[in-house]
Amino acid sequence: MNIKEVMQHIEDRDLPCVSENSDLNDVIKVVVRFPHARCVYVLDEQKKLLGVITIDSLMRHLYPYHYEVKIHPRGILRNITAEKAVHIMSRENVNVSPDETVDDVLKRMASTGAKEISVIDSSGCLLAEITAGDLLKYYQLQGSVEKKNG
Numbered sequence: 001m002n003i004k005e006v007m008q009h010i011e012d013r014d015l016p017c018v019s020e021n022s023d024l025n026d027v028i029k030v031v032v033r034f035p036h037a038r039c040v041y042v043l044d045e046q047k048k049l050l051g052v053i054t055i056d057s058l059m060r061h062l063y064p065y066h067y068e069v070k071i072h073p074r075g076i077l078r079n080i081t082a083e084k085a086v087h088i089m090s091r092e093n094v095n096v097s098p099d100e101t102v103d104d105v106l107k108r109m110a111s112t113g114a115k116e117i118s119v120i121d122s123s124g125c126l127l128a129e130i131t132a133g134d135l136l137k138y139y140q141l142q143g144s145v146e147k148k149n150g
Contacts, residue, residue: 004098020086048124051089
């Protein structure tokens with residue numbers, strides 16, 4: 001089974017997205033609008049996924065004095081000058097294609113510790129977000145189908 005099949009069982013849901021030029025107040029508004037999201041997706045004008053801003057990295061940026069005392073010198077300038085989403089996003093996001101198998105995606109999620117993963121098309125545009133809950137729901141649906149057929 002592949003991710004495309006799982007996507008068919010996900011209701012249309014809005015995703016927490018901002019443009020690369022969004023200021024930090026816009027990022028915060030999206031976080032407030034999606035209180036259960038663990039990240040915000042940063043998109044360019046063509047809706048291509050550029051990176052993600054995790055809630056943890058946003059909190060560390062906004063409230064650095066509540067976190068570790070050690071700050072890497074390269075991070076100081078970034079923290080001082082960061083005004084836009086593109087300045088604080090991570091480009092090291094975990095994403096998959098709709099044609100990948102659920103098993104491969106589960107392995108990637110387990111190895112990275114991700115609880116959600118972005119699904120992108122061949123041009124890099126964001127299609128959906130698959131969460132661990134979505135995969136559990138799909139597993140449950142599959143189990144019900146197997147019991148009926150078994």
